[in-house]
Amino acid sequence: MIPILQVKNVTKRYGGLTANNDISFDVAPQEILSVIGPNGAGKSTLFKQIAGFVTPTTGEVIYKGTKISGLPPHKVARMGVVRTFQETTIFKSMTVRENVIVSHHLRSKASLLGFFFGSSQAKADEAEFGKSADDIIDFLGLQAIRNELASNLPQGHLRALGMAIGLATQPEVILLDEPFAGMNHDETMRMVALVRRLRDERGLTVLLVEHDMPAVMKISDRIVCINFGEKIAEGSPSEIQANPRVIEAYLGSEDAAIGM
Amino acid sequence: ENAKLKIGFVGVTSGPAAAWGISNQRSMEARAAWLNELGGVQIGDTTYDIEIVPFDDQKDPKRAIAGMEKMAQDGIHYVVGPNVDDGAAAVRPVAEQNGIMYFPYAFPKELYTAPASNAILGMVANYQSGPAIYKYLMENNGIKKVAFVAGNESDPLSQRDSGAAAARELGLEVVSDSVTYQMDTTDFTPVLLPVIQTAPDLLVLSGVSPANAPQLIRSARELGYTGLISTETAQDAAVLAEGAGELANGFISVGGASTPELASDTMKEFVQRYTDMFGEYNDESNTKVYALEYIVETLKANPAAIDNVEEFKKTMDTFEAPNPFMVGDAKLTYVGTSSFGQKRQVSVPLVVNEYKDGKFETLFVAQVD
Amino acid sequence: MEQILANGLYLGAQYALIALGLTLIFSLMNVLNFAHGQMYVFGGFVTYTVVAQLGLPFIVGLIASAVVLAVMGALIEKFLFRPVIARSKRDESTMLLAAGIAFFLDAVILLLFGEKQRGVPKVVNGVFNWDMRLIMPYDRILIAVLAIALIVGFILFMQYSRTGRAMRALAQDRVAAQLMGVDVDRYSMIGFALGAMLAGLVGGLLVTITGINLGMGGPTSIKAFLMIMIGGAGVISGAIAGGFILGMMESIGLTLLAAYGDVTYLVIFVTLMIFLAIRPQGLMGKPWG
Amino acid sequence: MTDQTQSIAQGRSSTTRLAGVLAFLLAVFVLVPAFIALTGRWDFYYTLTSVALLSVAAAGVWLTFYIGRINIGQGAYALTGGYVSAILITQYGVSFWLTLPLAGLFCALVSVVIGLPILRLRGVYFAMVTLVLTEVARLTALALPVTNGAKGITSIPLPGELSIFGLTIIPDFATLANPKLAFYLMAAVLMVVTYLVLWRIVNSRLGHLCRSLQQNEELSASIGVNTAMLRVLAYAISSFFGGLAGAIFVAISQSIYPSSFVVQDSVNFMLYCFLGGLGYVFGPMLGTLLLYFGWDLLSVAKQYQLLIYSGALIALMLVLPNGVLSLLDRKGGRK
Amino acid sequence: MLSFDNVELYYDHVYALKGVSIDLMEGETVALIGANGAGKSSILRAITGLRKIKSGTISYLGDRIDGRPAAEIVKRGIAMVPEGRRVFPLMSVKDNLLMGAFTRTDKQGIEQTLDSVLTRFPRLKERFTQQASTLSGGEQQMMVIGRALMAKPKLLLLDEPSLGIAPKLVQDIARAIVAISRDEGVSVLLVEQNSRMALSISNRAYALSTGQVVLSGNSKDLMHDDRIKAAYLGGEL
Numbered sequence A: 001m002i003p004i005l006q007v008k009n010v011t012k013r014y015g016g017l018t019a020n021n022d023i024s025f026d027v028a029p030q031e032i033l034s035v036i037g038p039n040g041a042g043k044s045t046l047f048k049q050i051a052g053f054v055t056p057t058t059g060e061v062i063y064k065g066t067k068i069s070g071l072p073p074h075k076v077a078r079m080g081v082v083r084t085f086q087e088t089t090i091f092k093s094m095t096v097r098e099n100v101i102v103s104h105h106l107r108s109k110a111s112l113l114g115f116f117f118g119s120s121q122a123k124a125d126e127a128e129f130g131k132s133a134d135d136i137i138d139f140l141g142l143q144a145i146r147n148e149l150a151s152n153l154p155q156g157h158l159r160a161l162g163m164a165i166g167l168a169t170q171p172e173v174i175l176l177d178e179p180f181a182g183m184n185h186d187e188t189m190r191m192v193a194l195v196r197r198l199r200d201e202r203g204l205t206v207l208l209v210e211h212d213m214p215a216v217m218k219i220s221d222r223i224v225c226i227n228f229g230e231k232i233a234e235g236s237p238s239e240i241q242a243n244p245r246v247i248e249a250y251l252g253s254e255d256a257a258i259g260m
Numbered sequence B: 001e002n003a004k005l006k007i008g009f010v011g012v013t014s015g016p017a018a019a020w021g022i023s024n025q026r027s028m029e030a031r032a033a034w035l036n037e038l039g040g041v042q043i044g045d046t047t048y049d050i051e052i053v054p055f056d057d058q059k060d061p062k063r064a065i066a067g068m069e070k071m072a073q074d075g076i077h078y079v080v081g082p083n084v085d086d087g088a089a090a091v092r093p094v095a096e097q098n099g100i101m102y103f104p105y106a107f108p109k110e111l112y113t114a115p116a117s118n119a120i121l122g123m124v125a126n127y128q129s130g131p132a133i134y135k136y137l138m139e140n141n142g143i144k145k146v147a148f149v150a151g152n153e154s155d156p157l158s159q160r161d162s163g164a165a166a167a168r169e170l171g172l173e174v175v176s177d178s179v180t181y182q183m184d185t186t187d188f189t190p191v192l193l194p195v196i197q198t199a200p201d202l203l204v205l206s207g208v209s210p211a212n213a214p215q216l217i218r219s220a221r222e223l224g225y226t227g228l229i230s231t232e233t234a235q236d237a238a239v240l241a242e243g244a245g246e247l248a249n250g251f252i253s254v255g256g257a258s259t260p261e262l263a264s265d266t267m268k269e270f271v272q273r274y275t276d277m278f279g280e281y282n283d284e285s286n287t288k289v290y291a292l293e294y295i296v297e298t299l300k301a302n303p304a305a306i307d308n309v310e311e312f313k314k315t316m317d318t319f320e321a322p323n324p325f326m327v328g329d330a331k332l333t334y335v336g337t338s339s340f341g342q343k344r345q346v347s348v349p350l351v352v353n354e355y356k357d358g359k360f361e362t363l364f365v366a367q368v369d
Numbered sequence C: 001m002e003q004i005l006a007n008g009l010y011l012g013a014q015y016a017l018i019a020l021g022l023t024l025i026f027s028l029m030n031v032l033n034f035a036h037g038q039m040y041v042f043g044g045f046v047t048y049t050v051v052a053q054l055g056l057p058f059i060v061g062l063i064a065s066a067v068v069l070a071v072m073g074a075l076i077e078k079f080l081f082r083p084v085i086a087r088s089k090r091d092e093s094t095m096l097l098a099a100g101i102a103f104f105l106d107a108v109i110l111l112l113f114g115e116k117q118r119g120v121p122k123v124v125n126g127v128f129n130w131d132m133r134l135i136m137p138y139d140r141i142l143i144a145v146l147a148i149a150l151i152v153g154f155i156l157f158m159q160y161s162r163t164g165r166a167m168r169a170l171a172q173d174r175v176a177a178q179l180m181g182v183d184v185d186r187y188s189m190i191g192f193a194l195g196a197m198l199a200g201l202v203g204g205l206l207v208t209i210t211g212i213n214l215g216m217g218g219p220t221s222i223k224a225f226l227m228i229m230i231g232g233a234g235v236i237s238g239a240i241a242g243g244f245i246l247g248m249m250e251s252i253g254l255t256l257l258a259a260y261g262d263v264t265y266l267v268i269f270v271t272l273m274i275f276l277a278i279r280p281q282g283l284m285g286k287p288w289g
Numbered sequence D: 001m002t003d004q005t006q007s008i009a010q011g012r013s014s015t016t017r018l019a020g021v022l023a024f025l026l027a028v029f030v031l032v033p034a035f036i037a038l039t040g041r042w043d044f045y046y047t048l049t050s051v052a053l054l055s056v057a058a059a060g061v062w063l064t065f066y067i068g069r070i071n072i073g074q075g076a077y078a079l080t081g082g083y084v085s086a087i088l089i090t091q092y093g094v095s096f097w098l099t100l101p102l103a104g105l106f107c108a109l110v111s112v113v114i115g116l117p118i119l120r121l122r123g124v125y126f127a128m129v130t131l132v133l134t135e136v137a138r139l140t141a142l143a144l145p146v147t148n149g150a151k152g153i154t155s156i157p158l159p160g161e162l163s164i165f166g167l168t169i170i171p172d173f174a175t176l177a178n179p180k181l182a183f184y185l186m187a188a189v190l191m192v193v194t195y196l197v198l199w200r201i202v203n204s205r206l207g208h209l210c211r212s213l214q215q216n217e218e219l220s221a222s223i224g225v226n227t228a229m230l231r232v233l234a235y236a237i238s239s240f241f242g243g244l245a246g247a248i249f250v251a252i253s254q255s256i257y258p259s260s261f262v263v264q265d266s267v268n269f270m271l272y273c274f275l276g277g278l279g280y281v282f283g284p285m286l287g288t289l290l291l292y293f294g295w296d297l298l299s300v301a302k303q304y305q306l307l308i309y310s311g312a313l314i315a316l317m318l319v320l321p322n323g324v325l326s327l328l329d330r331k332g333g334r335k
Numbered sequence E: 001m002l003s004f005d006n007v008e009l010y011y012d013h014v015y016a017l018k019g020v021s022i023d024l025m026e027g028e029t030v031a032l033i034g035a036n037g038a039g040k041s042s043i044l045r046a047i048t049g050l051r052k053i054k055s056g057t058i059s060y061l062g063d064r065i066d067g068r069p070a071a072e073i074v075k076r077g078i079a080m081v082p083e084g085r086r087v088f089p090l091m092s093v094k095d096n097l098l099m100g101a102f103t104r105t106d107k108q109g110i111e112q113t114l115d116s117v118l119t120r121f122p123r124l125k126e127r128f129t130q131q132a133s134t135l136s137g138g139e140q141q142m143m144v145i146g147r148a149l150m151a152k153p154k155l156l157l158l159d160e161p162s163l164g165i166a167p168k169l170v171q172d173i174a175r176a177i178v179a180i181s182r183d184e185g186v187s188v189l190l191v192e193q194n195s196r197m198a199l200s201i202s203n204r205a206y207a208l209s210t211g212q213v214v215l216s217g218n219s220k221d222l223m224h225d226d227r228i229k230a231a232y233l234g235g236e237l
């Protein structure tokens, strides 16, 4: 199969510190691929480079045959690659629904002047976005807090909202940075199911960074493990779980994989 | 009860630039209170009490316009101020439309040359005093080289330019006239260093504010400069004493007639009354006391001018009255013909003072025509 | 050359001290204190009153300035900034308050001390003159040394005293500081008082050299803003660096550019804008200060 | 921030909104002139003209606030706009009416060049750089030959006739019996148009994007907003307003100096926005009216004018830290 | 030791806690578990005085502490590790730890505690002078626990110490918590999403849901409680 996204020999240096060192892997269409590794291993840095927030020092990221590394984030987003943030990143003083609606920006067909003069296209867009936003909110089960101000939400809901914002841009590839952090087991599993459905129903390709091992094991098609900026393993969940280098660097003892 | 004669003042009396206008407003108020105490002024058949209507323009030309509008609204035809070039230029349309004569303390010649005819320069301009001072110093002190420094603002810069031109005309060598300083400079050593290195005989502080003068003098002296220092703006002796002490001795500036040799009893009493009213005298008021006096005396000479500035303008050409603030037979007249082509300047004695141990002494007196 | 450096150092020392107070207040409360310059002027007038009018020694004047401004700072924090910060939706709202306070102090200074330029006699006479290569009056040397001593004292205080540590913690994370048992209200007040006191002290120091007048407040604030921008807002080392850099730039610029007239500050400003375009958080600031 | 206003606006039916707008227009164009004619307070015309013009410039500042930037540099653009108009009129004989849009456009252009680098700055850094910008404008005006340096440009003629195909739309101001009224009407029209534009921007998708920028630039970029472009666009519109206001002031005072707009003006524009309320489109207009007019009214207080003015400012801030218009929020301004 | 009696707490108009009662005995480790937004963090904020409560009482060692300022409560021996770590980013590890002892004045005692903290977390000793913002997430977490211990608290409040931490480090932290309570007799109130870990290291636990306590009891028992299993542990694992 032709990979949808290719990370090729990506290296990122900050001054003397090498955050990513010669990392390469491919992502197949509609795959769920997790990136794991100890704190500070360089996972978020890798995501930032894919989404255009940071330019690789060397190496490149190819999306559907086009080089996207080096493009600004809004261009990368326009092409269909969108990330969520590790820190809870939302538009604080908008309601949940407004957050999602505004995130439909990419799909707008009206021009800036069209917005200004309220052209029929702009009005049609607005109506469509409202409906689509409601769909996404329902999909993620956020109906109850639709009109809450985002700054009042607890951690877990913030994560879900972050995902909703990402989905609103209608990406083909979505990068989720610790989407389950701050959720309890039950909620995590619900989200896992949702992410699966995203892939199955909407055909999304998902890249994921997460420390919640049960979730990672359950959700991933494949896992890449990095340590000190270098890729140390790649494989199916069971391969990774058994990989001594991964256990040594990250999982600790075997039973860690089940949450304790 | 006497009728009221309202005279306006538009200038800056609050905020950072308050010093510009406060001595102005206060000298008007002190003089008005005094005249009223004497029973008011008789103009034609009516005796008036003078009422000063002040407006604080915050040194903002936009506000100055509002001030002038307010004066027009109050039916005022005679206004003292504004204190700065931009304000004086900005109020011109309003003054002309509403028939107001105004007395700015600003030097742009357009204000006083035809077709403008409503502004009357309230003091001696630097392009008039400058040449007189340089000439005197050439003749008496044998100076040959002059250097100019100025603050980086409209008023000082234009004063510097005209000063330098005048010096060249007199045949003096201008060794430095490009150095400027920010108005908020706290250390003038770096500013003056290149100037002093040109070894001038006379250092001219163009349009220097009373706040900066002592520091400039002090820095120049501390850099080892021993020549003369002069300015064409009025200064305050107390400020010089506090700020530069004896280093300021020999500093030459233009002042009003309050030096003991020149001051009349009226002047001395004015100083006393001002001090009683406001706690402390300001030597800048020596020149600023005149505008009100001119307005009142001209109105006395032609009562029809009280609400008609055209009458006022007519009277100006021939007006003459004794100058109460000076000893001898000095006169109040309107001058300015040689500078502006018309009489649009009050004649105040061009008194050039020299600072000495906390006081000013008269160096020489000249007249502007 | 020696002269330029010496002038730069002298200017830098006083500038750094001004910037320190501003940056301290900024780091603690996220308040850009527009009234900083006015506090400086107030300090100058207090010293003037004590020294020139009451005839007391200079050091008494300085102490008086420090005390008066510290009290003023504490009151302003407690009764003005604290309630406004607690209730406003956006941090920037404090700017209106700070500007209002600047106007208010302008008015109070005018009413209390008058419009005139004031100064106190030199504390020491004489001029240090090294062969015409380096000329520096002794009083300036004294003031520079005092300023540097104050800076060093301040750094040591912030680094090693309990209060200093509490204030640093407060600046970095208010909630965490609270959880360490730091009484945030109290230390905010102390911090503000300290910042105001520094401004007042500089005013008191400089009144012997440059004198003081009502008009010096606003421009002083702007210069202080420049310095903390150069160094990085809310960072103490940045404020010091910014102060010395600006002092040097002014000294060098005025000497080198003298022939071109009025351009020194224009050049400084433009350089600064280019510098910030390249390094948006100043020399040592954390991103987005 | 605008959530409440918006929900209020949405809740209100469009007829009441229309009535509000009509009442406002009636007040500006009929009631004020009628009031002045009745009371004979002709000086109010100039004061209200100033309020209108300053609120146009303040509207620009407000827009930069709306994208999360504190702008203390509007004075620079007002000054630039003023000079553009003055130079074109006096040196090239261009009609005032043509210089008006040119002044705005020139400022917008300049702001794009300046904005590209400095709009990357945030928070106090941007605020301070813009503060410096005002000084840069003043120093540049002093240093350039074309601006006539320190001497300024004076004796600028009043706006001439504006006609299209021989049809006089606006008569020559110099021939008018009452140019004050003419200036007032011109400023008022400009103000109304400006706020209409502003209102449209805020209530269209453009406004939502600006808000997203204000709240979180990174996230905004990640949902595909061209943040750099949007920032520059908002700043350019803002500067356009500043330039317009400056140009008209020049026409009124018939002169311009480097000190015609200074740091103090820039700070004032910012204060107008704060005082009215950053969360409300009409905040800057109200803020300008209160502060500018308030100062004039306080002139009866003589030497205590500034003391009372600033005291009132502080008191207002304590009572209504989110601006006067936050009175409209029934919930009050708590976090 | 701590009793939290019928406490209500609002944010704006939103209920966060509706009549919650909780007790904690000397030397005990108690876990709070529950879904997002259940009000776990709010309980901790109420105890430390970061948030004022609307009604109810909080007493600690017999004194009422609700309504007291945070600084005073900390002085009484309650230390908290807040949600999201909140290190002092520009301070060194050393200064961060010393900040923990801010309320203490006994120089020697502080030295001793510092030693014991560094022995417990040898990693911190290696990074002693490093700036805190450059530490990895796990190191930061250890540092803030150490910082809380520096106050020599009688009661330690931990808010989601495992959040965003690699599994290997989660175990380290869990061990550390057990050890602290065992060796130093510190009582612990632990908020965790990782319910399995929370239950396995605590004596008792409360489960919260939308601002109310829905279940409480012995951790061992709860671990095998069907409702808990279903809701928080994931039946299938």
Ligand SMILES: Nc1ncnc2c1ncn2[C@@H]1O[C@H](COP(=O)(O)OP(=O)(O)OP(=O)(O)O)[C@@H](O)[C@H]1O
Residues within 6 Å of the ligand: A014, A017, A019, A037, A038, A039, A040, A041, A042, A043, A044, A045, A046, A086, E134, E136, E137, E164
């Ligand atoms: N802008 C930057 N400048 C300097 N160093 C950086 C920068 N961004 C990240 N780093 C460093 O790069 C390394 C990798 O960071 P990254 O955020 O990618 O880790 P991570 O794998 O996501 O860790 P975690 O699981 O804790 O989120 C860290 O050591 C971090 O300190």
Ligand SMILES: Nc1ncnc2c1ncn2[C@@H]1O[C@H](COP(=O)(O)OP(=O)(O)OP(=O)(O)O)[C@@H](O)[C@H]1O
Residues within 6 Å of the ligand: A151, A152, A153, A154, A155, A156, A157, A182, E011, E012, E014, E015, E016, E034, E035, E036, E037, E038, E039, E040, E041, E042, E043, E193
């Ligand atoms: N600052 C705030 N303003 C308004 N509401 C808030 C605020 N903080 C929390 N809340 C609300 O209070 C409720 C309880 O929040 P709390 O943070 O205590 O939950 P939690 O159990 O710790 O959740 P999580 O596991 O996600 O951290 C939530 O519904 C949340 O929306």
Ligand SMILES: [Mg+2]
Residues within 6 Å of the ligand: A043, A044, A045, A086
């Ligand atoms: Mg990460």
Ligand SMILES: [Mg+2]
Residues within 6 Å of the ligand: A155, E040, E041, E042, E083
């Ligand atoms: Mg929580």
